[in-house]
Amino acid sequence: METTTLTSNFKSEEYFINMGPQHPATHGVLRLLLTIDGEIIKKVEPDLGYIHRSIEKMCERDSYQQIVHLTDRMDYLSANINNEAVCLTVENALQLEIPDRVKVIRTIIGELTRISSHCLWWGVMGMDVGALTTYFYGFRDRELLNDIFEETCGARLTMNYNVPGGLMFDIHPNFVKRVKEFITHFKTKLPEYDRLLTDNIIFQKRAIGVGVLSKEDAISYGASGPVGRASGYSCDVRKHHPYSALDKVTFNEALRTEGDTYARYLVRIQEMWESMSIVEQLIDNIPEGEHRVATNAVIKLPKGEYYQKVETARGELGVYVISTGTKSPYRLKFRSPGFSNLSLLNHIAVGGKIGDLVATMATLDLVIPDIDR
């Protein structure tokens, strides 16, 4: 048969394929509708809402103390930082003076949460690109942190440790000792992560030059967290709008310029080192004092609008509260980092292959309940 007949018989055409909602690489119930031509992606359309609970509507009914509990269930890997965001909003609105002890403990636990979240991300990132060992390494180290959280407040994941006005309980007497033990342990383990995956040539081939996001696009798409910083966009809320004790510590903002999957990977690895450094600066100097200041049983924010941003493990979380002076907010909006980071997926995945999409998704580090609020 001649070559010309062959080509005309085997012409390609675009077709649709579902990735998710129960696909292991989407880490949650996210459905991506892919338009593909052969293996080349032409369009990615996310289909959301499988686990939408309408937290924003529930907030219009609940008291501010109750709202804190709901935020755990958004980005559950940054649960403590989400709690902190709502508490800070309420405290700033009431102009409460928060004890230094509370600020320092919040920052330490926030950074430990970030390490724990990045450990999990690193584990599943490796698994997504075919390296199963990373999963066990990541979970092994994360387990130690969860044990510390459990001893501190009774919960391992959805912590609910913050309340408006401070912390629910004081820290456990073992807290300082165990955190120091963890830092010592993790400093020897993090270089193993590099040896196992970062310098792995197979992994590098999967990651370098894949899913490139330029700085201009990162800003335009509202990218934040490691996704924005890997594109050279300085967007660390901890640097630009410091909260709690973050103005008392020195750390470097992890910045890269390549904007590809590998850069996003390296930014998160560096962030774990930076978080350890922040914890080390604070852990020996936790001020004495109260762990909580008294608030009214029924909290009513003065009439007005309040906005608070914090840096979760995924990026910028914003809490926008409109209060009319009643016990519940008139309107409460969560600006979640995952939502904006997902919106740029189509932009960076088009033209790549399905395997590249999996690697790209892994470094966007999406947590679906954070998107389906």
Add this chain to the structure above:
Amino acid sequence: MKNEELQELIGSWSPNLTFAVEGSQYLNVSVPIDELHDIMFKLKHNDQTNLDYLFCLSGVDWGEELGVVYHLESTNFRHSLVVKTQTAERENPVIDSVYDIWATAEFHEREVFDFFGIKFNGHPNLKRLFLTDDWDGFPLRKDYEDNINMIIK
């Protein structure tokens, strides 16, 4: 730029803007609905304002009116501005899309359409984002009622 300088500069673009600073940590500006797109375009592309980061876009049901609130920040100068616009039309509210100015608005506007029923002129793919296409009503509106799924206290 300081808030006063921002107010002076932006105020010179149109006589129909109203500014407010009370009850908010940011400078607030209310823009009439028909001037929204022009003003937003200038806010991003003017060299002095350069508000290139739209960090939050929220729909709000003010009772009589439906509105949209845009939180903007400049990544160069680190100043912020809140832009508000609203419409008294509840049956068929239409506001210009700003997705061509900030790409992140595409998803955020779909969310507002989903929950508030505000239509965005010029949006490339305006359909429900979280809810199914046959969902009746817009849940985040204050007059939304669902006797089965909502617990009213």
